[in-house]
Amino acid sequence: DVKVTQSSRYLVKRTGEKVFLECVQDMDHENMFWYRQDPGLGLRLIYFSYDVKMKEKGDIPEGYSVSREKKERFSLILESASTNQTSMYLCASSRSGTGDRSPLHFGNGTRLTVT
Amino acid sequence: AQKITQTQPGMFVQEKEAVTLDCTYDTSDPSYGLFWYKQPSSGEMIFLIYQGSYDQQNATEGRYSLNFQKARKSANLVISASQLGDSAMYFCAMREGRDNQGGKLIFGQGTELSVKP
Numbered sequence: 001d002v003k004v005t006q007s008s009r010y011l012v013k014r015t016g017e018k019v020f021l022e023c024v025q026d027m028d029h030e031n032m033f034w035y036r037q038d039p040g041l042g043l044r045l046i047y048f049s050y051d052v053k054m055k056e057k058g059d060i061p062e063g064y065s066v067s068r069e070k071k072e073r074f075s076l077i078l079e080s081a082s083t084n085q086t087s088m089y090l091c092a093s094s095r096s097g098t099g100d101r102s103p104l105h106f107g108n109g110t111r112l113t114v115t
Numbered sequence: 116a117q118k119i120t121q122t123q124p125g126m127f128v129q130e131k132e133a134v135t136l137d138c139t140y141d142t143s144d145p146s147y148g149l150f151w152y153k154q155p156s157s158g159e160m161i162f163l164i165y166q167g168s169y170d171q172q173n174a175t176e177g178r179y180s181l182n183f184q185k186a187r188k189s190a191n192l193v194i195s196a197s198q199l200g201d202s203a204m205y206f207c208a209m210r211e212g213r214d215n216q217g218g219k220l221i222f223g224q225g226t227e228l229s230v231k232p
Contacts, residue, residue, distance in 0.1 A: 027202075031218065033219060035222075040124070040224055042119075042121075042206060042222040042223050042224040042225050043206065043208075043222040043225060044221055044222075045220075045221075048218075048219050049217070058219065074155065088158070090160065094218075099147060101165055101167065103150060103162040103165065104150075104162075104220055105161075105162070106152075106160035108157070108158055108159050109158045109159075
């Protein structure tokens with residue numbers, strides 16, 4: 001079974017802090033993603049990566065950056081946390097080269113509260 | 116413009132009855148894939164079913180089936196014989212052809228399903 005592990009289940013940070021959310025997958029997947037989930041808005045894509053050291057902006061990249069130094073690890077960085085970044089953050093991975101059928105496999109999420 | 120629309124924020128269904136969760140989508144890409152995920156209160160996202168735009172038949176996976184109407188751009192999820200454990204948030208998602216090879220999904224707003232005993 002694919003395992004996507006997010007380092008924290010719950011996180012409380014102060015406004016202005018630099019925040020790191022870590023995600024590791026163990027299935028040698030090429031693709032990794034960061035989404036945020038808010039009530040009534042569904043999941044919105046922040047950043048994604050199709051290869052090591054490669055990153056692309058999603059729909060809502062403002063205020064975030066990412067790092068992918070190793071294939072299995074994809075980090076989301078909040079440079080200066082703000083209260084409007086309080087949300088559930090979901091990391092996902094998928095295999096490349098399987099056409100459009102490959103589902104995304106998700107971690108259990110990190111619920112971040114910025115006070 | 117919203118590419119995936121789920122118009123039912125919340126729904127109730129009686130245990131053992133069937134329920135349909137609506138999903139409409141918008142794309143100009145002739146090749147695309149549609150996915151449904153279940154998210155219980157624990158927060159994990161569980162992949163349920165997939166439908167490709169060129170698939171000739173509607174997808175089925177156990178009690179889940181997809182009512183795919185290409186001309187209407189709808190991909191409704193049908194859950195037969197509802198169980199209490201089906202109570203969860205359900206998300207419809209799409210991958211456009213240019214994002215294939217396992218690429219990004221676009222998600223709808225979700226529908227919260229409650230199964231009543």
